[in-house]
Amino acid sequence: MQPVERAEYEGIDYGWVMQTTFVLTILVGAPVVAVLSAFVTLESWSARAAFAVRVGAPIWFLTAVAVALYARRTDAGDGSSTDGDAASPDLDGGDATSADDNVDSDPTAADTAVDETEPTGPTDKSPPTEEP
Template identity: 55%
Template sequence: MPEVVEETDPEGVDYGWVMQTTFVLTIVVGAPIVALVAVVSGASIPTWTAQATFAIRVGAVVWTITAVSVYLYARRTTVAVGDTDDRK
């Protein structure tokens, strides 16, 4: 039976962390944003289909912005193996 691998040591950006963080932040931050945009915009969304379409369209924008932001944060805070820059 193979040994279970429970941790990784990625070089550079840890894409697993980026995906998990993006998922959580999109739900925690995105749901209130979608609700707020629905209320503020005064959009007419009378049916379940219209509500789902609206949530998907606004949620896609929120997800894209969150994903790019989390990736850029991870890339900025990741120290390269050979990086000896002492500026802070």
């Protein structure tokens, strides 16, 4: 099985900012555009689309700036733990690096060593059969 690549970034998690901006813009922006469109006469579909872009673009921009500032101020979405938080669980049951602290993907002798505590023989647990 190939090891899972892990990366540690410092600063703003821009993926989280983009996803949160997208969701908040839809949740907040769609109702705002709908309410504001009630006060404007929109004759054609192209006029409706242009109106949605003219009103939606500033909403998107303001939401993105607000979310980015929030992420910078609170370290939101970075996935890291702070001193008071519990450490994140290690799902594969081992450390991020191998026993010899080999950080590249080339296996070493320590990575491929046979564990002497595991049985190396057949693992068939069925009772023995007698031959005639």
